Amino acid sequence: MPLLATAPYSAPNHPLPWNSQLCSYQICYSGLMKADVGTNALQVLLIRQGTVVAEDRYLQRDGSEDKSTHFGFETVPEGQKAERVYKVFESVAQKYDVMNDAMSLGIHRLWKDSLLHIMNPQPGACLLDTAGGTGDISFRFLDYVRSQRGRQDRHAARSNQTLSWQQITDSYASAEPGQGESRAVVCDINKEMLKVGKQKAEELGYGTDLSWVVGDAEELPFDDDLFDVYTIAFGIRNVTHIEQALQEAHRVLKPGGRFMCLEFSRVSNPLLSSLYDAYSFQVIPVLGEVIAGDWKSYQYLVESIRRFPDQETFKGMIEDAGFFRVQYFNLTGGVVAIHSGFKL
Numbered sequence: 201m202p203l204l205a206t207a208p209y210s211a212p213n214h215p216l217p218w219n220s221q222l223c224s225y226q227i228c229y230s231g232l233m234k235a236d237v238g239t240n241a242l243q244v245l246l247i248r249q250g251t252v253v254a255e256d257r258y259l260q261r262d263g264s265e266d267k268s269t270h271f272g273f274e275t276v277p278e279g280q281k282a283e284r285v286y287k288v289f290e291s292v293a294q295k296y297d298v299m300n301d302a303m304s305l306g307i308h309r310l311w312k313d314s315l316l317h318i319m320n321p322q323p324g325a326c327l328l329d330t331a332g333g334t335g336d337i338s339f340r341f342l343d344y345v346r347s348q349r350g351r352q353d354r355h356a357a358r359s360n361q362t363l364s365w366q367q368i369t370d371s372y373a374s375a376e377p378g379q380g381e382s383r384a385v386v387c388d389i390n391k392e393m394l395k396v397g398k399q400k401a402e403e404l405g406y407g408t409d410l411s412w413v414v415g416d417a418e419e420l421p422f423d424d425d426l427f428d429v430y431t432i433a434f435g436i437r438n439v440t441h442i443e444q445a446l447q448e449a450h451r452v453l454k455p456g457g458r459f460m461c462l463e464f465s466r467v468s469n470p471l472l473s474s475l476y477d478a479y480s481f482q483v484i485p486v487l488g489e490v491i492a493g494d495w496k497s498y499q500y501l502v503e504s505i506r507r508f509p510d511q512e513t514f515k516g517m518i519e520d521a522g523f524f525r526v527q528y529f530n531l532t533g534g535v536v537a538i539h540s541g542f543k544l
């Protein structure tokens with residue numbers, strides 16, 4: 201295995217700064233001159249046929265090792281990812297909803313509706329919507345349980361039609377106030393996203409059944425066994441340690457509770473896949489620049505989608521976190537997938 205000193209290397213998809221034909225495997229210490237040791241400069245790349253197939257590693261100033269991760273197509277030390285993700289959403293927060301409609305031609309609304317239809321929550325259920333951003337999933341959840349409750353009340357009223365007025369009045373009087381109330385908690389690491397969501401909630405008239413909490417998916421600020429449903433929509437690919445977020449989801453769910461994730465996934469149809477790639481890389485960053493004045497954040501968005509595990513791999517990760525009956529549903533040919541699992 202030859203060793204090769206090269207110029208600094210940043211992203212796996214950029215042209216490689218060495219001759220990848222030399223052999224099928226190379227280990228490259230890139231950007232590392234002896235003088236650089238201790239200045240955070242060591243990278244190790246495992247390359248097969250010109251493609252980086254293994255993680256890089258860095259040495260920090262104190263000489264301790266820090267693993268690397270990806271930020272879109274860039275490779276960054278793990279410790280930097282959360283901050284960079286934070287900046288992306290801080291920057292897009294005000295235009296986030298408009299951009300979602302523009303980028304997906306409104307289809308994200310149907311994907312979110314599908315999540316609720318599969319969830320089919322009943323009155324009384326408590327939701328934790330992690331990486332909940334501007335609240336789309338929680339609003340839909342509360343609307344859904346309200347309409348379920350209305351349907352159940354109408355059904356009960358129909359089956360009570362033979363009761364006397366006195367019996368109906370008595371049944372209302374004996375009903376416990378607040379029984380079966382549903383609650384939704386939107387938890388997000390980004391205050392700017394939550395601020396936009398709260399404002400939207402006020403305008404739309406959502407009340408005390410909705411709360412907003414700043415928190416990290418990897419370290420949720422909630423006790424164990426608290427929620428009936430945990431959702432994370434278009435959020436988990438932004439998290440540095442996905443396994444850790446999945447374990448936290450498992451911890452805060454009640455036994456019998458349901459984990460549901462809506463996320464971009466893999467398109468299997470080759471024609472749809474190439475159309476989707478062209479649209480993602482050539483149209484979305486342009487829309488980001490025109491509508492939000494922010495090319496880079498939307499470039500990150502499309503790149504991060506390509507780095508997220510495919511449907512089967514992610515299913516395995518959910519199972520590894522301890523969930524049972526894990527399954528997934530592809531939407532729009534796999535552009536997005538809904539993964540679901542239960543805590544037993």
Ligand SMILES: C[S@@+](CC[C@H](N)C(=O)[O-])C[C@H]1O[C@@H](n2cnc3c(N)ncnc32)[C@H](O)[C@@H]1O
Pocket residue numbers: 285289330331332333334335336337387388389390393415416417418432433434435438439440
């Ligand atoms: C693409 S937005 C999705 C928002 C919302 N769920 C939706 O579907 O519209 C991703 C959200 O994930 C949040 N996020 C990123 N990393 C997070 C983390 N470690 N913990 C909690 N939220 C995080 C971001 O702040 C952002 O609001």
